[in-house]
Amino acid sequence: MYNLLKNFSRLPLAWIQALAKSVGALLYVSHSSARKVTELNLRTAYPELSEDQLNALSKRSLISQCQTYAESVKCWGSAPEFSLKQIRDVHGALHFHDSLASGKGVIAVVPHFGTWEIMNAWVNQYTDPVIMYKPEKNADINRFMLEARQRLNATLVPTDDTGVRAIFKHLKQGGFTAILPDHVPKPSGGIYAPFFGQSALSTTLVSKLAAKTQCKVIGMSCLRRADGSGFDLHIVPLSDEILSKDVLVSVTALNQEMERMINVAPEQYIWSYKRFRNLEGGFNLYKSQS
Numbered sequence: 132m133y134n135l136l137k138n139f140s141r142l143p144l145a146w147i148q149a150l151a152k153s154v155g156a157l158l159y160v161s162h163s164s165a166r167k168v169t170e171l172n173l174r175t176a177y178p179e180l181s182e183d184q185l186n187a188l189s190k191r192s193l194i195s196q197c198q199t200y201a202e203s204v205k206c207w208g209s210a211p212e213f214s215l216k217q218i219r220d221v222h223g224a225l226h227f228h229d230s231l232a233s234g235k236g237v238i239a240v241v242p243h244f245g246t247w248e249i250m251n252a253w254v255n256q257y258t259d260p261v262i263m264y265k266p267e268k269n270a271d272i273n274r275f276m277l278e279a280r281q282r283l284n285a286t287l288v289p290t291d292d293t294g295v296r297a298i299f300k301h302l303k304q305g306g307f308t309a310i311l312p313d314h315v316p317k318p319s320g321g322i323y324a325p326f327f328g329q330s331a332l333s334t335t336l337v338s339k340l341a342a343k344t345q346c347k348v349i350g351m352s353c354l355r356r357a358d359g360s361g362f363d364l365h366i367v368p369l370s371d372e373i374l375s376k377d378v379l380v381s382v383t384a385l386n387q388e389m390e391r392m393i394n395v396a397p398e399q400y401i402w403s404y405k406r407f408r409n410l411e412g413g414f415n416l417y418k419s420q421s
Contacts, residue, residue: 132271139201140208144217148359151201155194169193169402171420176327177397191398198355199401203248207279211252218253219356223366226349231258236302236346238337239309240369242389243401245354247311249362251283254309254351259284261301261308263294295336302344309351312337313389315409323411324382327390330411338381341374348373350392354399367392 139147158165170189173180180188206214230237239254241247254260264280264287267273280287286301288294298308315321316334324333341348350367372384393400407416 132269133275136204136272136275137208140205142205144202144205145359147201147205148198151197152194155197156190158193158197159190165196165403166193167420168405168417169196171416172402172404172406173397175329175407175416176402178328188398189402192400192402195355195399196401196403199246199399202246202355206246206248206251207276211255211282214249214252215256217249217361218353219361219363221253221364221366223368224364226368227351227366228257230347230349231305231307233347234305236305236344237307238302238341238346238348239307239351240337240348240385240389240392241309241311241351242313242392243311243404244393245352245396245399246362247351247353250309250351250353250364251285253364254307255283255285258307259286261286261288261298261306263288263290263298263310265290295340299340299343302340302346310337312385313406314404315406318409322379322382324379324386326386326406329407329416331386331407332409332411333382333386335378335382337385338373338375338378342376342378342381345374350388352392352395354396365392365395 166189169192170185173185173188173192177185177188241250262285267276286297288297301308312334314334315332316336318332320336321332321334323330325331326333337348340346348369350369352365353362354365355362369388370384373381373388375381375384405417410416
């Protein structure tokens with residue numbers, strides 16, 4: 132598997148994207164489980180869409196998701212300079228630099244949206260992040276990803292209390308971390324809050340760190356250009372309510388801000404993830420459809 136990933140990453144990006152596009156189209160026409168989950172999530176998040184609009188968006192989303200995964204492999208197997216060369220425009224760079232310069236510490240909220248791996252090389256030009264890393268179960272994949280992470284300035288910490296303490300300390304020292312907060316957490320690490328119209332179990336990690344440190348919180352995403360000519364980084368300030376010591380107020384604001392980010396290009400979000408499997412009242416959106 133390690134050699135397969137290394138060899139795949141050596142292919143030209145255009146070839147990788149074309150192959151991923153074909154796989155995404157196949158997932159759509161074959162009525163795969165990925166299509167079923169994507170369609171259900173999109174129908175839930177955007178109930179105003181007609182059936183034709185839903186089908187078209189689902190197909191674009193599946194293609195984009197496959198491209199994201201394939202592009203990530205390319206990033207992991209390439210030098211950081213490769214990622215930097217793919218970035219065409221950086222929108223909102225001043226928000227990033229001003230947040231770093233504040234000395235208050237910075238949390239970058241990075242949903243599973245666009246090809247977020249490309250951002251790492253850009254961020255590492257300006258700061259030394261501390262980020263959480265959960266080892267992959269497959270040893271070859273884990274080795275491949277770790278090699279990529281270790282080419283950068285980031286310090287990797289585990290996804291447990293030790294890692295949280297390390298990030299807290301880094302933020303208090305004015306440092307930078309990036310967190311992907313749109314996963315389904317363990318019940319002990321989350322509360323129910325609105326997300327695309329559903330009261331979904333949502334992580335409290337960003338909210339608790341922000342409340343304790345009163346750091347800067349920004350949103351970051353890396354979106355593929357429609358013409359395939361590269362990627363644009365988007366950096367946006369997020370609501371001050373995320374700094375609230377009322378965790379429900381904070382998590383609700385965080386989810387709303389992620390919705391706002393995703394709505395810029397919803398086809399580039401990872402909609403095949405079962406985000407709504409733990410809804411308030413013990414409801415699992417996907418079991419109800421089986």
